[in-house]
Amino acid sequence: MxxxxxxxxxxxxxxxxxxxxxxxxxxxxxxxxxxxxxxADLGDGHxxxxxxxxxxxxxxxxxxxxxxxxxxxxxxxxLATLLAVALGVLAAYAVVRLxxxxxxxxxxxxxxxxxxxxxxxxxxxxxxxxxxxxxxxxAGLVLPYLSLTLPLAIWILAAxxxxxxxxxxxxxxxxxxxxxxxxxxxxxxLAAPGVAAAAVLVFIFAWNDFxxxxxxTSTDHARTVPAVLAFFTxxxxxxxxxxxxxxxxxxxxxxxxVLVLLFQRPIVAGLTAGAVKG
Amino acid sequence: xxxxxxxxxxxxxxxxxxxxxxxxxEIHDGELFVLLGPSGCGKSTLLNIIxxxxxxxxxxxxxxxxxxNGVEPGKxxxxxxxxxxxxxxxxxxxxxLAFPLRIAGVPAEERExxxxxxxxxxxxxxxxxxxxxxxxxxxRQRVAMGRAIVRNPVxxxxxxxxSNLDARLRGQMRAEIARLHRRLGTTTVYVTHDQTEALTLxxxxxxxxxxxxxxxxxxxxxxxxxxxxxxxxxLGSPPMTFMRGERDGDDVVLPLGRATAPGGGSDxxxxxxxxxxxxxxxxxxxxxxxxxxxxxxxxxxxxxxxxLLRFRxxxxxxxxxxxxxxxxxxxxxxxxxxxxxxxxxxxEDGRPRPEPGPSxxxxxxxxxxxxxxxxxxxGDVVDLEVEARRLHFFDPDTGARLGDA
Ligand SMILES: Nc1ncnc2c1ncn2[C@@H]1O[C@H](COP(=O)(O)OP(=O)(O)OP(=O)(O)O)[C@@H](O)[C@H]1O
Ligand SMILES: [Mg+2]
Numbered sequence: 001m002x003x004x005x006x007x008x009x010x011x012x013x014x015x016x017x018x019x020x021x022x023x024x025x026x027x028x029x030x031x032x033x034x035x036x037x038x039x040a041d042l043g044d045g046h047x048x049x050x051x052x053x054x055x056x057x058x059x060x061x062x063x064x065x066x067x068x069x070x071x072x073x074x075x076x077x078x079l080a081t082l083l084a085v086a087l088g089v090l091a092a093y094a095v096v097r098l099x100x101x102x103x104x105x106x107x108x109x110x111x112x113x114x115x116x117x118x119x120x121x122x123x124x125x126x127x128x129x130x131x132x133x134x135x136x137x138x139a140g141l142v143l144p145y146l147s148l149t150l151p152l153a154i155w156i157l158a159a160x161x162x163x164x165x166x167x168x169x170x171x172x173x174x175x176x177x178x179x180x181x182x183x184x185x186x187x188x189x190l191a192a193p194g195v196a197a198a199a200v201l202v203f204i205f206a207w208n209d210f211x212x213x214x215x216x217t218s219t220d221h222a223r224t225v226p227a228v229l230a231f232f233t234x235x236x237x238x239x240x241x242x243x244x245x246x247x248x249x250x251x252x253x254x255x256x257x258v259l260v261l262l263f264q265r266p267i268v269a270g271l272t273a274g275a276v277k278g
Numbered sequence: 279x280x281x282x283x284x285x286x287x288x289x290x291x292x293x294x295x296x297x298x299x300x301x302x303x304e305i306h307d308g309e310l311f312v313l314l315g316p317s318g319c320g321k322s323t324l325l326n327i328i329x330x331x332x333x334x335x336x337x338x339x340x341x342x343x344x345x346x347n348g349v350e351p352g353k354x355x356x357x358x359x360x361x362x363x364x365x366x367x368x369x370x371x372x373x374x375l376a377f378p379l380r381i382a383g384v385p386a387e388e389r390e391x392x393x394x395x396x397x398x399x400x401x402x403x404x405x406x407x408x409x410x411x412x413x414x415x416x417x418r419q420r421v422a423m424g425r426a427i428v429r430n431p432v433x434x435x436x437x438x439x440x441s442n443l444d445a446r447l448r449g450q451m452r453a454e455i456a457r458l459h460r461r462l463g464t465t466t467v468y469v470t471h472d473q474t475e476a477l478t479l480x481x482x483x484x485x486x487x488x489x490x491x492x493x494x495x496x497x498x499x500x501x502x503x504x505x506x507x508x509x510x511x512x513l514g515s516p517p518m519t520f521m522r523g524e525r526d527g528d529d530v531v532l533p534l535g536r537a538t539a540p541g542g543g544s545d546x547x548x549x550x551x552x553x554x555x556x557x558x559x560x561x562x563x564x565x566x567x568x569x570x571x572x573x574x575x576x577x578x579x580x581x582x583x584x585x586l587l588r589f590r591x592x593x594x595x596x597x598x599x600x601x602x603x604x605x606x607x608x609x610x611x612x613x614x615x616x617x618x619x620x621x622x623x624x625x626e627d628g629r630p631r632p633e634p635g636p637s638x639x640x641x642x643x644x645x646x647x648x649x650x651x652x653x654x655x656x657g658d659v660v661d662l663e664v665e666a667r668r669l670h671f672f673d674p675d676t677g678a679r680l681g682d683a
Binding site for chain 1: 292329330331350351352353356357358360361362364366367368377378381382425429
């Protein structure tokens with residue numbers, strides 16, 4: 001009876017996983033397929049290309065804007081990640097460890113910022129950035145990315161910190177460490193899964209952002225890959241740049257996939273921190 | 279090496295909870311001082327105040343006369359062993375031991391030497407490259423001790439270091455801590471709620487309750503002359519039995535009989551320890567192995583009937599522990615006001631009682647320690663006796679010790 005129940009359950013879960021995989025994977029597979037098809041085969045409706053060409057990838061890297069965009073994307077996303085994690089660690093430490101008036105308000109406020117619709121600030125930000133000279137600069141993108149991801153980073157890190165036995169920090173302080181030393185040598189290594197989770201999420205947000213990149217940049221100076229993709233043209237003016245965009249998308253997705261695979265375990269651990277007692 | 283002085287220490291947490299109240303203590307250089315008290319009485323808070331992890335709301339902690347107020351914990355050069363051991367899980371045992379030295383900037387060579395030395399003292403040599411997760415509870419405890427001794431601190435602060443171990447290991451580690459203290463001679467403050475640990479380890483001890491020091495002194499002083507009812511009831515296992523003594527002139531009348539009591543003309547609360555109750559007639563043997571009590575004259579001979587309370591009791595329950603037997607007895611009512619030979623009258627003799635016993639209608643229960651060879655069985659009625667000088671008298675309102683305190 002219970003055996004059949006579990007068998008049925010297992011079947012259910014397998015089916016669910018399969019559906020999710022197909023749902024998430026098919027578009028990806030389709031894009032990879034498109035990026036490999038010669039222009040003539042684009043509309044043939046086959047998932048597995050009949051002829052394979054790497055020409056589109058060549059075209060992507062040949063695009064004069066693409067290398068600059070890649071550099072901008074990497075730089076801006078990395079900067080935003082480092083800053084968000086550094087600030088997030090300090091803020092989360094304060095929230096979890098120190099008692100100060102308005103602690104709850106701070107956490108609530110952070111959550112409110114995280115829920116704020118980013119589109120709403122783009123217009124004003126455009127005007128402001130042009131006036132203060134941040135338009136089309138790295139800082140002009142790092143700042144909004146940082147602001148929008150910091151709340152999430154704080155929440156993830158606070159959850160990770162909360163799970164640590166604080167006796168360890170107290171022991172380190174008795175052993176002669178300052179608060180900062182204890183944070184660096186004891187807390188951060190132990191909260192590494194949470195830190196990795198926060199870092200990856202911030203990085204992906206910054207890496208994938210299209211709206212801010214499109215609105216707040218104009219040249220190779222700061223334009224990131226997703227924005228550059230939008231301006232891709234086909235081989236001729238009369239051709240859809242479908243394959244080129246597909247190839248570029250694949251190129252852009254690779255770092256994210258690598259990152260997630262690399263940090264998969266810590267991310268899952270970090271995202272579920274506090275949910276269950278380890 | 280250090281003398282630690284606490285003056286007027288108070289701690290009120292932000293939510294209004296008062297954890298420690300006006301504590302004055304002096305912990306002498308080189309002694310092992312135990313803070314004993316029930317859960318939540320503020321022992322850990324007091325220890326955290328000494329080490330600097332908490333700031334007191336009032337009072338000062340000084341070490342060798344220097345005030346420590348506002349000094350970072352790391353700058354006090356004290357070592358602490360936490361109840362959870364707080365071993366850094368991401369470091370090997372060796373790295374754990376070396377951590378305080380590394381922070382202090384001790385050069386690598388000397389670090390190695392001192393880690394090896396500490397490891398040798400605590401027999402950790404074989405474990406040095408292990409990860410904490412792979413260690414047993416006793417081994418973790420030793421690592422925590424090792425991390426404490428490695429930096430030659432002025433004081434060790436141990437917060438219930440043995441409470442996570444099983445009973446056997448606890449006894450073993452207790453002996454090890456005593457040995458370590460004798461070898462190093464470092465001032466040690468040891469927090470525990472276990473009276474056996476306190477009595478066996480302490481040079482001196484303080485009993486805490488609700489954040490207040492109830493009594494400080496050597497284990498013998500505290501056990502032998504508890505300063506108040508709380509201390510009397512807290513120390514001793516099985517605990518002291520308390521009963522009401524009704525004032526009758528200079529004497530008080532107890533369910534056990536009549537005794538001369540100190541302190542004014544009011545009723546008193548009287549405490550009797552199980553080991554002070556014995557089977558009638560076994561006087562010389564019992565008094566020979568009893569604890570010497572300071573401040574009590576030896577003038578009265580134990581056989582002096584005026585200094586002896588003899589009563590009859592029914593055994594309800596026997597606890598045989600091998601080395602001793604505890605008898606839980608119910609004291610038979612007796613006409614305690616009658617003086618002389620008549621006071622031990624049995625109820626079975628059929629005569630109506632002239633007055634109800636002083637304890638009212640409830641029978642007085644009592645625990646007595648008997649020799650394990652005693653032939654007494656459950657349900658038996660036995661004659662027991664207590665020397666009057668072994669009674670502890672307390673003020674029933676304030677709980678303070680009366681008389682020789
Ligand atoms: N950070 C805190 N905030 C508020 N109250 C606290 C805090 N820490 C301790 N207390 C309170 O102070 C009192 C003393 O706590 P403490 O931890 O010193 O007790 P303890 O004697 O060590 O107990 P135990 O034997 O259970 O460890 C308790 O009533 C506790 O609830
Ligand atoms: Mg405690």
